[in-house]
Every structure is written in structure tokens, then in C-alpha cells.
Amino acid sequence: MRILLVEDSLSLGECIRDQINDDGYAVDWVQDLAHAQASIKLMQYDLILLDLMLPDGKGLDFLKHRRKAKDNTPVIILTARDQLSDRIAGLNAGADDYLVKPFDLAELSARIAAVARRYSGNPNPLLQVKGLAIDLISHTVKQADSLIELTAKEWALFEALLQHPGLLLSRAQLEDHLYAFGTEIESNTIEVHISRLRKKLGHDVIDTVRGMGYRIVRT
Helix, strand or coil: CEEEEECCCHHHHHHHHHHHHHCCCEEEEECCHHHHHHHHHHCCCCEEEEECEECCEEHHHHHHHHHHCCCCCCEEEEECCCCHHHHHHHHHCCCCEEEECCCCHHHHHHHHHHHHHHHCCCCCCEEEECCEEEECCCCEEEECCEEECCCHHHHHHHHHHHCCCCCCECHHHHHHHHCCCCCCCCCCHHHHHHHHHHHHHCCCCCEEECCCEEECCCC
């Protein structure tokens, strides 16, 4: 999952960025609406975390503009404004969720995961794939009640494939899911992670179509 964080507070922005990175996802952090607009022209995001009060304008106006432009990217509002009227205005403008500052970072991770599941068309966090029991909330994979340990990046890559069952994702698309702007990525990074996943999960879980990409066929 690739996330755009629009937050002008340095301390909070750093904490959120680090939390998202620890969850294994890519995050591009900008501190004003101008850079947010520039970022969405360059990249298709899976989710936007949006502060309402920014140096060059209101996050709510940015959200309304995106929805009028038929941009359905899920948006979670992050704000210190806790009045009921503010929450209603945010949701009516097209936000998918609303989190009032200060908030627990673990709750933010849970909200991100819940919104992502809804947009992937599968709100159920429990999946069965090739004899594997997968919990999208706890980020765990079990086989015959034995826990399979995955690194954060391995989990993020596996989840990206799970969110698009049967769909081929190219190496470039998977890199976009996992790494933020400016990250140095070795040419075989995705292949290395796929190889490690196969060793842990089984060689028939992830299909390769040579020269095109990877996919999970859920049976």
C-alpha cells in the first residue's frame, strides 16, 4: 500500500511516517496542499491521510476538489477539530474516516487497514488461501495452526497481492506499493522478497507470469 500523508506538524508527521513504515507500507509525506497536488499528479495512491488546517489552505477544500474530479482514493482526515459539526462536514465532503488528534498510532494503523479492506472489496479480515489462514488485522499467517513469521516488507508485498486476487501486478507496481519517493531500490528487490515468501508460504501460493508480473489465485 502506498499512502500520501498531508501534515504540516513535523513531530506528528515523523511519528505517522515511522508508524506506516513499520507497518511495511510506503508513505510520501508532504506538508502543504501544493505539494499534495503535485504528488497525486505523479503517483496513484491507495490512501490519503489529510490534515484539515494547512499553511496554504484547507484540507476540506482539497478533499472536495478531489471528489469533484472523480478521484475515489480513500481519505482519512486527521485533525484537532473535534466538534461534531466538523466531523459531519468532513464525512459529507467525501472522507472515509475521521481521526481526532491526539490519537494512538496503533488505532491509526487499524483505521488504515479497515479502509483499505473496504476499498479492496473484501471487508472480512480473515482469508483462506492455499491452506493458509490469513488475518489482515493482526498481520499473521498460519498453516495448520503454526505461525509463519513474515517481515514487514514481506507482509506488505503479500497483502498487496491479496488485495488484487487473480490480477497480475508488475514489478514496478509492487515497488510503488512498497517504497516511497527517493528510496533506492535494487533491481532484484521484488524478486528477492517473492522468493522468500515462496519459501515460507509454499511455492504454489504466488504465480509468476514471466516478463509480466505476479499474482495470487485464491482457491
